[in-house]
């Protein structure tokens with residue numbers, strides 16, 4: 641794990657309320673794996689006090705890593721005003737990564753909203769032909785793939801309000817991919833809001849489909865020290881709870897107690 645002052649190379653708006661930031665750190669780039677995250681101190685002073693967690697959304701060359709973030713509160717609003725050349729304290733890469741899709745096996749990446757961020761990095765790293773389906777509330781929130789993942793611009797879209805792609809939930813497209821026989825089931829990788837992940841869990845656990853999800857939780861330390869990010873483990877697990885920051889954020893869907901989430 642690295643803690644360093646990292647120079648901002650760009651910080652640009654790419655969709656409604658959504659920004660793509662490039663940060664220079666050859667040290668983090670060499671260690672970063674899809675699914676891992678960084679904790680960023682968004683301001684040089686103590687307000688806000690706590691670092692904010694962001695998934696690593698990809699890398700460029702040997703020295704640049706990306707985060708893709710949505711402005712939802714004070715910390716992300718401050719971040720959206722950071723300018724090129726400024727420096728931010730970054731801790732990372734942290735957490736457990738996705739298992740890369742096995743070569744030759746069909747894989748399906750399912751995102752909801754800003755949950756697209758870690759899956760973009762997975763899509764960048766995987767050698768497979770992947771099916772990537774992304775859901776947004778509306779077309780204005782759609783993240784332009786050509787800007788975040790130039791090698792993977794083919795993507796199916798669903799929007800809740802029907803302004804682009806499939807009108808409805810992204811999990812409806814997922815269901816249509818699971819209509820075939822068990823032999824054809826793809827491996828699923830998912831990240832998004834909890835209701836979406838619960839639906840993904842319901843669809844995959846019943847059919848015993850391999851599935852990894854990336855969870856979000858409120859995080860104070862990101863290092864397993866504060867207990868703030870605990871989530872319940874499934875009955876079959878040898879644990880009663882997990883820390884999202886250390887045991888996750890990527891989990892096998894079968895290891896979590898979805899009813900308590």
Ligand SMILES: Cc1cc2nc3c(=O)[nH]c(=O)nc-3n(C[C@H](O)[C@H](O)[C@H](O)COP(=O)(O)OP(=O)(O)OC[C@H]3O[C@@H](n4cnc5c(N)ncnc54)[C@H](O)[C@@H]3O)c2cc1C
Pocket residue numbers: 677688692693694695696707708709710711712713714715716717754757758855856857858859889
């Ligand atoms: C492992 C991990 C990876 C993440 N990756 C990304 C990412 O790639 N891009 C991104 O935009 N965000 C990501 N998040 C969420 C991000 O950390 C929060 O949106 C951010 O901390 C909010 O800070 P804030 O100060 O702007 O909001 P706050 O002032 O702290 O909160 C403002 C509002 O946003 C809500 N909020 C706070 N945290 C979250 C959250 N985790 N999920 C949903 N709502 C929240 C609060 O309940 C409150 O209503 C990730 C979180 C985790 C745990």
Ligand code: FES
Pocket residue numbers: 858859860861862863864865866867868869870883884885886
């Ligand atoms: S954020 Fe502190 S234990 Fe996970």
